[in-house]
Amino acid sequence: MPTPITKKGFEALQAELVRLRKIERPKVIEAIAEARAHGDLSENAEYDAAKERQGFIESRISELEGKIADARIVEITGRTSETIVFGATVLVVEQESQSKKQYTLVGQDEADMKFNKISVQSPVGRALIGKRVGDFVEVKTPVKMVEYEVVEIKFEEC
Numbered sequence: 001m002p003t004p005i006t007k008k009g010f011e012a013l014q015a016e017l018v019r020l021r022k023i024e025r026p027k028v029i030e031a032i033a034e035a036r037a038h039g040d041l042s043e044n045a046e047y048d049a050a051k052e053r054q055g056f057i058e059s060r061i062s063e064l065e066g067k068i069a070d071a072r073i074v075e076i077t078g079r080t081s082e083t084i085v086f087g088a089t090v091l092v093v094e095q096e097s098q099s100k101k102q103y104t105l106v107g108q109d110e111a112d113m114k115f116n117k118i119s120v121q122s123p124v125g126r127a128l129i130g131k132r133v134g135d136f137v138e139v140k141t142p143v144k145m146v147e148y149e150v151v152e153i154k155f156e157e158c
Contacts, residue, residue: 002072004086004120008157009110010073017064020057028054067109079155084128086120091152092128092137100151105129124148 005013028050035047076087084090089104103118105128111119118125127137128150137148 001070003067003070003107003109004074005071005107006076006087006110007073009107010068010071013064013068013071013109017061017068020061020064024057025054025061028057076155077157081153081155082132084131084150084153086129087155089154089156090128090150091154092148093151095136095147095149101148103128104156 031050032047032054035044035050038044038046074086079087081088084105086105086107089102091100091102093100101116103116103124105120105125106117108119108121111117111122120126120129123141124139127139128148131137131150133150133153135150137150139146139148
């Protein structure tokens with residue numbers, strides 16, 4: 001099943017894959033060879049650490065290859081919509097505190113709260129999909145029910 005992703009998110013996955021293949025993989029191969037040169041592998045912590053790192057790198061490469069193969073790039077630039085869809089940047093007002101929050105709805109691999117990017121699969125993301133400006137959205141959090149009003153929907157490169 002294709003996984004939606006923004007162009008920037010897709011490029012980030014590709015860049016990480018290239019870095020792992022061309023920089024990290026050769027480094028760890030070199031570290032393994034160096035550790036082997038030290039002799040007895042049964043008590044060689046450097047060798048064990050390098051082999052563990054190699055396993056992590058190979059696993060991540062495989063994971064990234066799968067994600068890239070399943071990715072479907074959704075173009076955001078120049079898009080318009082009356083409803084909230086994947087890639088939308090949404091301004092909401094939390095009703096109890098009247099605080100404004102802005103979220104960009106992205107794929108699971110791109111979600112990053114430091115940059116207000118939330119997954120469309122998150123509780124807030126799922127609640128916002130399909131809503132329009134002026135709609136109210138209730139989201140159940142672990143602590144309480146939070147109500148937001150959708151104030152603005154826009155599309156910008158994220």
